[in-house]
Amino acid sequence: MGYRVRIEAFEGPFDLLLQLVARQKVDVAAISVTEVTDQYLAYVERMHELDLDVASDFLLVAATLLEIKAASLLPGEDHYVGEDIDDLSPEEARELLVARLVAYKQFKNVAVELAARMESVSHMHARQAGLEEPFVGLMPDYLEGLTLRGLAVICADLLHRREVFLLQAEHVAAAPISLELHTESVARTLARSGTVRFTELVGQDALPEVVVVTFLAILELYKCGRVLLRQDSLFDDIVVTACGPTEGT
Amino acid sequence: MEGDVRLRGAIEALLFVSDEPVSAARVAKILEADPGTVAKALEVLAEEYRDAERGFQLREAAGGWRLYTHPAYHDAIEQYVLSWDTRRLSQAALEALAVIAYHQPVTRAGINAVRGVNSEAVISSLVEKGLVREAGRDREAGNAILYTTTKAFLEKFGLKSLDELPPLEEFAPDERTEAAIRERLGGPARSFSADEDEASTAEADDIAEID
Amino acid sequence: MEGDVRLRGAIEALLFVSDEPVSAARVAKILEADPGTVAKALEVLAEEYRDAERGFQLREAAGGWRLYTHPAYHDAIEQYVLSWDTRRLSQAALEALAVIAYHQPVTRAGINAVRGVNSEAVISSLVEKGLVREAGRDREAGNAILYTTTKAFLEKFGLKSLDELPPLEEFAPDERTEAAIRERLGGPARSFSADEDEASTAEADDIAEID
Numbered sequence: 041m042g043y044r045v046r047i048e049a050f051e052g053p054f055d056l057l058l059q060l061v062a063r064q065k066v067d068v069a070a071i072s073v074t075e076v077t078d079q080y081l082a083y084v085e086r087m088h089e090l091d092l093d094v095a096s097d098f099l100l101v102a103a104t105l106l107e108i109k110a111a112s113l114l115p116g117e118d119h120y121v122g123e124d125i126d127d128l129s130p131e132e133a134r135e136l137l138v139a140r141l142v143a144y145k146q147f148k149n150v151a152v153e154l155a156a157r158m159e160s161v162s163h164m165h166a167r168q169a170g171l172e173e174p175f176v177g178l179m180p181d182y183l184e185g186l187t188l189r190g191l192a193v194i195c196a197d198l199l200h201r202r203e204v205f206l207l208q209a210e211h212v213a214a215a216p217i218s219l220e221l222h223t224e225s226v227a228r229t230l231a232r233s234g235t236v237r238f239t240e241l242v243g244q245d246a247l248p249e250v251v252v253v254t255f256l257a258i259l260e261l262y263k264c265g266r267v268l269l270r271q272d273s274l275f276d277d278i279v280v281t282a283c284g285p286t287e288g289t
Numbered sequence: 290m291e292g293d294v295r296l297r298g299a300i301e302a303l304l305f306v307s308d309e310p311v312s313a314a315r316v317a318k319i320l321e322a323d324p325g326t327v328a329k330a331l332e333v334l335a336e337e338y339r340d341a342e343r344g345f346q347l348r349e350a351a352g353g354w355r356l357y358t359h360p361a362y363h364d365a366i367e368q369y370v371l372s373w374d375t376r377r378l379s380q381a382a383l384e385a386l387a388v389i390a391y392h393q394p395v396t397r398a399g400i401n402a403v404r405g406v407n408s409e410a411v412i413s414s415l416v417e418k419g420l421v422r423e424a425g426r427d428r429e430a431g432n433a434i435l436y437t438t439t440k441a442f443l444e445k446f447g448l449k450s451l452d453e454l455p456p457l458e459e460f461a462p463d464e465r466t467e468a469a470i471r472e473r474l475g476g477p478a479r480s481f482s483a484d485e486d487e488a489s490t491a492e493a494d495d496i497a498e499i500d
Numbered sequence: 501m502e503g504d505v506r507l508r509g510a511i512e513a514l515l516f517v518s519d520e521p522v523s524a525a526r527v528a529k530i531l532e533a534d535p536g537t538v539a540k541a542l543e544v545l546a547e548e549y550r551d552a553e554r555g556f557q558l559r560e561a562a563g564g565w566r567l568y569t570h571p572a573y574h575d576a577i578e579q580y581v582l583s584w585d586t587r588r589l590s591q592a593a594l595e596a597l598a599v600i601a602y603h604q605p606v607t608r609a610g611i612n613a614v615r616g617v618n619s620e621a622v623i624s625s626l627v628e629k630g631l632v633r634e635a636g637r638d639r640e641a642g643n644a645i646l647y648t649t650t651k652a653f654l655e656k657f658g659l660k661s662l663d664e665l666p667p668l669e670e671f672a673p674d675e676r677t678e679a680a681i682r683e684r685l686g687g688p689a690r691s692f693s694a695d696e697d698e699a700s701t702a703e704a705d706d707i708a709e710i711d
Contacts, residue, residue, distance in 0.1 A: 058681075138682045140616065142673055145681075147614055149671040150602070151594040154657060158589065161658040164557070164568035165306050165581050171370065171410060171517055172357060178370040186383065188446050188455055195387035196460035196470065197628075198403050203466050294553050295572075301555025302573035306581050320576055342505050344512025362513035369514050369530050381519075406581075462628075 058141055058148075223257040230267060230282040238278035296322055296330055308407035310353025385411045389421055390442070391457050394435035396427050412436060420445070507533060507541055521564025521655065562654035563661060589629075596622045600632055601653070602668050605646035607638050623647065631656065 229236055242254050258280050261267040270279045299320050304311065313328040320327070331354050335347040346359050358366055381404075388403045389395055389412075400408045415421040416436075424437040438451070448454065461467035510531050514522065524539040531538065542565050546558040557570050569577065589597065596619045599611045611619045626632040627647075635648040649662070659665065673681070 135682075138678070141681050142678050144614060144616060145673045145677070146668065146671050147595055147598045147602075149673070150666065150668060151591070151598040153666055153671065154598055154601070155589065155594050157657045157659075160571060161656060163571035163574035164559070165302075165574075165577070166566060166568050167305055167516070167519070171414065173413070174363065175366055175370045175517065178367060188448075189460070191383070191387045191390060192455045192457055192460045194383050195391045196457055196466065197462065198384055198388065198405075199457075199470055200462045200466040202403060202405060203469050298553055298555035298570060299573045299576045302569040303555075303577050303580060305556045305567070305569055306577060319580055342509055344509040344514075345516050356516070358513040358516050359509060362510045365510045365531055366513055366517055369517065372530060
């Protein structure tokens, strides 16, 4: 497969930017919302003659920066970056982001150390056996202050913990979206209906990651020659039509 | 020699976390060791603790080995337990009580399955406090003892019957858990009679399924 | 000598029944012994277990001493201990926890600012796990809730106190990495070129390597 986007590893825009700068240059200095949009559209137009590697990476950078900018533009919300990049000179904007990324990277590093510590401590077990018979009666009245609702919460949380544990044991973690799997699901929908709109594919109130992965899925299908894409005008819905061999429904 | 130390260490670790007497055969099975060697090692270990005048001892009782505190220090332990903060709730006891309240009648294995840890000592402390009692046996689970809450439990919380317990689904932290709770506790309303033998019917099956 | 053995035995017995770390001072008070002597005895005991390669060990954590099994035997007893709580924390949770640990007390906005992303859900899960708690309000930041780590955090991460957290400075990206980040974020040319060769320089490795 030509490109691969690890959505499950996405821990926020800083994390993603770090991953991206590890791979290639990212020109933040020149980024503005309209520019990102223009570039995106320009890229989509030239998509058929471009390497999809570049296109998908670009999309991610664009999404990242948009997220940073959106966060800094929202009134009353927490300002993740602190200032609006557009108000700064390119040099200032870059330095600001470098400082943020370096600070974030430091915590990312120490988080690795903490994880290692936690892992090694988790291999040591404290005694859970409780008291021996002769001492049990000496324990204070532990139920003082306990309410029925408190008891219900304890029981529900236990069941929850167990559910999560079993779920993870089955390797059916909910968070990551597999691009391969999602692409296959889109292919199957198409095999059934022939033509479908992008908005229908993602459904109402779709999570951003679902929109992204669905978009990547139709790009992948396009690359393999399994679908035709049509968008009549800017920001219009994308019409996806199945074509060619639709094997393995 | 190396292997001896390792086996001894593994046995000690196992006994340390164990909540109940464990037979030499069971230890051997868990550690994938030779039963004869394990039995011998257990005896040596018991002697070692005795000779070194440790604060704990290893004793064989009721068909298994278990670590106990040394009786010579029981006064000190009493002092210690009495000094425990009354308002510090023992999470283990609360959890076991909550599970019994909502899953009753339930076996020890059923409680363990929900809590994810062994609960024997905790259950006996609840029994001792008169909050939980033995109520018959689960015939389909090797005659395991079934536990229910007591009248004292109801009175403590001002309940007329167990039907008045707040519905557990309402407290589920997410939908998946809520569905799981509905599935497990759902079906016929929980109307537990004091009739001990009839207690182990449909609900006991549900419990067995969790194990 | 007799007295030493007795004190050691009593300490062992107390530790054996304790369900939380106990400070040397508390042990001394219960046993009516000299705090200095008890503190020393605890250290000697920890060493004794270590030297004899026991299956359990005595460790100082979260402001007290507590017995734990030796990690060498984790695999052997893992199944026996069964616990739902062995789940690892997610990357996001670890990052948020790290920020709270080093910046405490800190508001949600403070955590978000470092991580560059909304951390609300992650913080609630840390609170639910008992690793983080609310500790007052920041009057200067619109009464935002302040978060700190808990005792359980110290214990789960094997720290005696917060002073034992590894110094944050040691985890700062080195100058080369910082320079690489700066270089990669700069440059006037639109550089989404697929020129892989340019990207795979030493600096790229630096950044990637630390990930």
